[in-house]
Amino acid sequence: MKALTLFVATALPALPAFSEGGKTDVASAVRQAEERWEAAILKKDSKTVVELVASDYAAVNDKGQHEDKAALLSRVDKETDTLTSAKITDLKVHVYAPNVAVAIGDAAEKGADKEGKSFDRLYRFTDTWLERGGKWQCIAEQVSEVKRAP
Helix, strand or coil, rough: CCCHHHHHHCCCCHHHHHHHHHHHHHHHHHHHHHHHHHHHHHEEEEEEHHHHEEEEEECCCCCCEEEEEEHHHHHHHHCCCEEEEEEEEEEEEEEEEEEEEEEEEEEEEEEEEECCCEEEEEEEEEEEEECCCEEEEEEEEEEEEEEEEE
């Protein structure tokens, strides 16, 4: 019982420090990772996607299909659409621990498909991020297309 009391007495004072500046630092790191990921999609840069996605990544993509890291990378490499712009909008980061956060936002993408037909798409996503070994990686994702205009 004394060990539990000692643990609680030493751990609780550390919690407010995380809840203030620590949450801001985590949210900033996750925002930067989300921006890097969207920029990588714009450039079809699978090398950056490899860095940002965990080896045990699990997702449901915008087509409703289950997807692991290999499938995601294959899709990025084989993408036939040409993007002219891609940006993250309305991003909210919820921090749950010093190494866990969930990002919910929209990805607005414009471009042309392989036939040259223009598109303007909006995807809503939920990404779960985990910091491992000093590196933030997405471990889970759900994406839905919410708007498609010609």
